[in-house]
Amino acid sequence: NAGVMQNPRHLVRRRGQEARLRCSPMKGHSHVYWYRQLPEEGLKFMVYLQKENIIDESGMPKERFSAEFPKEGPSILRIQQVVRGDSAAYFCASSPQGAKNTEAFFGQGTRLTVV
Amino acid sequence: AQRVTQPEKLLSVFKGAPVELKCNYSYSGSPELFWYVQYSRQRLQLLLRHISRESIKGFTADLNKGETSFHLKKPFAQEEDSAMYYCALRSGSARQLTFGSGTQLTVLP
Numbered sequence: 001n002a003g004v005m006q007n008p009r010h011l012v013r014r015r016g017q018e019a020r021l022r023c024s025p026m027k028g029h030s031h032v033y034w035y036r037q038l039p040e041e042g043l044k045f046m047v048y049l050q051k052e053n054i055i056d057e058s059g060m061p062k063e064r065f066s067a068e069f070p071k072e073g074p075s076i077l078r079i080q081q082v083v084r085g086d087s088a089a090y091f092c093a094s095s096p097q098g099a100k101n102t103e104a105f106f107g108q109g110t111r112l113t114v115v
Numbered sequence: 116a117q118r119v120t121q122p123e124k125l126l127s128v129f130k131g132a133p134v135e136l137k138c139n140y141s142y143s144g145s146p147e148l149f150w151y152v153q154y155s156r157q158r159l160q161l162l163l164r165h166i167s168r169e170s171i172k173g174f175t176a177d178l179n180k181g182e183t184s185f186h187l188k189k190p191f192a193q194e195e196d197s198a199m200y201y202c203a204l205r206s207g208s209a210r211q212l213t214f215g216s217g218t219q220l221t222v223l224p
Contacts, residue, residue, distance in 0.1 A: 003158070004158075033210070033211055033212075035212075035214075042119070042121075042201060042214035042216040042217055043159075043201070043212075043214040044214070045211040045212065045213065048210060048211050055210075056209070056210075056211065103161050104161075104210075106151075106158050106159040106160070107158060108157075108158045109158070
């Protein structure tokens with residue numbers, strides 16, 4: 001099991017472009033979480049998804065950000081019209097079931113730089 | 116709303132010395148507390164959780180509900196313990212984690 005895979009590892013976008021971050025959960029995991037880490041800060045929860053459903057998006061900015069986890073394929077975090085303040089490390093985690101006490105496994109993150 | 120505070124951004128100790136990484140939380144209910152570790156160039160991984168009451172790599176952490184703390188301790192630090200440590204809380208029925216800002220531990224030879 002290769003673990004949670006995120007790609008790309010590094011992404012550079014100009015202001016106004018779109019950024020797409022991908023996360024493939026561990027095999028057998030059906031729950032995905034996205035976190036953002038701004039410089040000098042801890043990870044902040046953004047969104048929690050199950051296959052084809054958004055369960056909790058309370059941490060997502062209201063505009064320009066969206067996430068999906070289709071039936072087939074990776075989860076995608078999409079940022080439209082990026083701004084300098086979107087520069088951060090974006091981490092994805094996955095867990096096997098909905099049971100609350102299961103461990104979430106993290107990917108290595110995507111470092112987004114907006115120039 | 117829940118909050119996790121790690122007051123030390125940086126902590127340096129000498130090899131063989133005791134180490135304590137502080138974590139305080141605020142949450143009105145009964146939280147689950149975790150410590151995650153990120154070694155250089157590696158992914159974030161779970162170190163230990165309070166419900167397990169276990170010792171991993173010589174580290175222990177006790178949940179003190181009176182002081183709302185979950186400090187991480189190790190009696191004799193090793194150089195390989197140098198890493199970024201994050202305290203995290205999971206609350207109520209939520210499955211997502213609330214993280215502290217992290218403490219960079221450096222163990223000097």
